[in-house]
Amino acid sequence: MEEIEHDIQQRIFNSIKLQLPKGDKLSQVLQDELHISQDASYRRLRGDVPLTIYETKKLCETFGLSFDDYGTLQKGKVQFSFNPLATIDMNYKSYLTGLRDGLKQIRELDGAHLIMTINDTPLFQVFNLPHITRFKFFFWAKTYLQMPEYKDEKFKREKIDKESLSIGIEALNLYNAIPSTEIYGLETLRGTLRQVEYYFDSHLFEDPTYALEIIDNLQQLIDHMKVQAENGAKFTRGNEPITSGNEFNMYMNETYVADNTYLIKWNTGSAVYISHNVMNYLVTFDPYYAQETERIVMMLRDNSSLISKINAKERNKFFGNLERTILNFRRKVEAELDF
Template sequence: MINQQVIFFNSIKSALPDYQNLAQSIAEVLEISTNEAYKKIRGTSVLNLQQIVKLSDSFGIPFLYKPDQLPTVTFDYLSVDQEIPNMLLYLKDLLKNLKQIQQSKSKHITITTDDIPLFHFFKYPELTCFKLFFWSDSVMNTEVKFDPSLFDEEVISITKELNQIYLEIPCTEIWAKDTVHGTIEQIRYAYEAGYISKILAEQIIEQVRYCLTDMNMYAISSKKTIDPNHAFNWYNCDVLGSISYLVDYKDTMSCYNRFNTFNYLKTDDQSYCQQTKQWMQSLIGKSVSFSGQGEKHRNKFLYNAFAECDKLLMEMNNNLV
């Protein structure tokens, strides 16, 4: 129980902004002295069930317990229907999680992905709207045409904020060989099926190119902004098993796994996170670095990605799709 209690407080600490004192925050919520709060944090004083519930509700952090003999992992997920009106709820939840990460003093995100991480294309409104539209299965099964005006200004505002926050969080991204291919095929399918006009398709392809140009700039300098604290490491691995986001704080970790196209499962189970971290480190050992001096391999990858964009544009111009 004591070990889980210490892990619980580490998770709460990671969720607090730098300016907020953990012991004082615990004391206020539990209505106890600061001295007693320190005892709870160190594990020399045991939390009761009511205190655990009160802390979990106040900080939005679950208390995870599992018997040692049971290899179970608890995941949380946001249940969102894949309807355009409900995308706002999904984005607001994503923003809440990303702000929590940003506010932590020590943080680093490692991503394994076979699709362009959504935070990158959030910089570009039409590309953003197209991806959200494509993810809306119920829309793609009707005769609704793609139109960026389907999404209100709040959606665009939140996605731009998500992009800016992500740029300020140090991260490592491990892309699969065909990471860009999926987005190109989505555009091709939507155009061929008549969901999107040629003009919009061309605009979105151009924004994919801009997105890749951004990636090249981040990789060259190994950072996403002029601030050296916003470090960026980019790798390419031929085979990836899943789309995963591992958030590594100083004292704890969280893992997000994508499912059902755009939803995610989140866990703070430290054993699971540690195994995920080891798996990601193993992948990096088998990957090619695109950052810093990895110019040759990076240029080859980007050349092929740009060639895919050009090929689709040529096909549309020749009416071959």
């Protein structure tokens, strides 16, 4: 019973940490909100002293938490949180803002490390080429979610507004600053290519030649990812590689990566984000689920080939296959345009 209470308490603390501005300490927050001494705050953080019912209620109310999400902790039963798309101002800027703010919270956790399985689009990597991000958002909003404001729109060539570009760059820099282990599958970026092909064949590009520019962007993204893999470090396209604090462990799996799963681990906790309903995600701090996710992801990693820094042959094979796929599609588009 004590172990369960401790786990619930730690999950509440972990949820609060993700909401704190940079520099704010959870120990000071507990002192301020619960009107307790520094020593009493540390005892609760260590788990030496459990939160009282009043203290739990106070923290949940202050930080918008539901105790129902934490009060049941059983193997086989998991509480997930998500933001309904209907409650989100769905536009390109707000989409990037949400991703940036989430990365900012992760970056501020002590010892944060991202472990990801990627079955198609390396979402954070595409920030290196903002036009791909803009195309993905447009495709999701118009074709998957069928949002009314996109009904009669075609994807057109236009400049990205400075504010959105700034938010995207900030998100990319945050992602680059978080060490990560990333497992890629054979379908990497091929789904995005099929989306470009669908729009081209359906005449949904306002200017059909713009499809070639998106294809070129995808090639540039592949080139940049390959350089990062060679260095074992993440950095923004166009910059020089940085070799501190941005570790990039890239794995290639030759069988099948089923989904996009993001496991975040830090010194005192872990969380799992799972892509959901195209543009949304589910998140849980359930320790049993996080442990199970880590076990499965590590098995997938162990059945994959490390292609960052070492194993140049496998790395060249992985990126060579991607390059040939893109080249073949580019030739098809060029032939259609000539015709």
